[in-house]
Amino acid sequence: MSQPSMINRYKWYELIGIYAGILLFLTFVLAPFVEGFLVSLKPLSQLFSSPYRFIPENGSFAAYRTMWTSVPGFGWYIFNSFLISGVSTIIVLILVVPAAYAFARFEFRGSGLLLGAFLAVNMFSGAVLLIPLFRLMRSFGVLNTYFAMIIPGVAFLIPSGIWLLRTYMMRIPKELDEAAFVDGASHFYTLRRVILPIAMPGITVVAITTFIGSYAQQFIYALTFNSKTxxxxxxxxxxxxxxxxxxxxxxxxxxxxVGIAPALVVIFFLQRYLVSGLTAGAVKQ
Structure with missing residues (x-):
C-alpha cells in the first residue's frame, strides 16, 4: 500500500486554515496593485467621488494614451532605468561569480571576517551614506552621468550577490572540481566549463535580484547625484x-x-531558468 502524500495527511479544517492564510497574504500583497490599476482606468471625476467606487464606472485606457504627452520624455526615462539596471547587473555578475566561487571552494585566512563585512555593508541604509557618496562621486567627476547611479548601486548589490551565489555553489559537489583538476584543468577553466553550467540557476537568481534591486534603488541615487533630464x-x-x-x-x-511592465516581462522570461538545469552538465561528457 502506497503511503499517502503529505498534503493528504492534513485534516479538512487545517487545509481551510492554510488556504485562508495564503489568500489573506495574497490579498494584502496584491490589493495595492489592483487598486492602482483600477485607479488608472477611472475618469478623474470618479477618483474623489463620495461614496468611493472600487470598481470603475465607464472605465477606459484613456490615461494610458494621454500620459505619454503628460509626462515629457517618458520613453527616455524607461530606457535610462533599463540601461542603469542592465549595466549594474552585468557588472555585478562579472564580479560576483568568481568571488562566490572563491569563497565556496577555497579556505583562506580572513574569509569569514570578509564575508561578515560584506553582510554588514547591507545593514547600512543608502540614505546614511549619501553625503560621503556625493563627495566621492564629485571627486571622480562622474556627477550627472550614468556612472553616478551605477557605481553606488553595484557597490551595495555585490555583497548580497556573493552571499546568494556562494551558498548555491557550496551545494555543488567538490568531486567535480577534483575530477577536472585530475584532467589538468585550471581553476578558471573549471569555473567556466564545469561550475558555471551547473550554477546557472543560482546565477539567474542573482541576476534577477540584482536587476530588481538596481531598478528599485535608482530614485535616491538619481535624485542626489544627477540633475540632468x-x-x-x-x-x-x-x-x-x-x-x-x-x-x-x-x-x-x-x-x-507602463514603467514596471518591461521589468516584469524580463523577469518573466528569466524565471524559467530557475527550475531547469539544476544539475545540467554534471553527468554529461
Missing part, C-alpha cells in the same frame, strides 16, 4: 511629474504600470 531614470521622472501643483492620479498610475 537626459540621464534621469523613471522613478525620478515620475517624481518630477508628481511634484506639480495638480496631480493627475489616473495618468500617474498608468505611467507607473
Amino acid at each position: 537626459e540621464y534621469m531614470p523613471l522613478p525620478v521622472g515620475l517624481f518630477a511629474y508628481f511634484g506639480r501643483q495638480e496631480v493627475v492620479w489616473n495618468e500617474l498610475m498608468a505611467a507607473s504600470f
